[in-house]
Amino acid sequence: MLDSGPINGSGGETEKGVPVPVAEGESRPYEEVYTEYAAEATRTLDRSELPQSVQSLVRSYFTEIQPNR
Known part of the structure; x- marks a missing residue:
């Protein structure tokens, strides 16, 4: 599956988040x-006023993708 979305600077929104301390391609x-990412999501949920159903969805997502499960 290919992503044909906008490339940097071409109209797409960018959100600052967890820094990625690696060189491009690594x-x-x-x-x-x-x-x-799970820690950042937890911090965001703790300070955000999202509906409970959305908070549960985010928590479930990170539970499902948790490594070594």
Whole structure:
């Protein structure tokens, strides 16, 4: 499946989030990436006024993709 969405600077929105401390083209272990993104999602849920159903959906998503499950 190819992503034909906008490329940097061509109208798409960019959201600042977890920094990715690797050079372009390098990869990181899934467990490391998951831990950082799950922690950021938890911080966001804790300070956000999202409906409970949306909060539950986000928590369920991270439970489903958790490594070593």
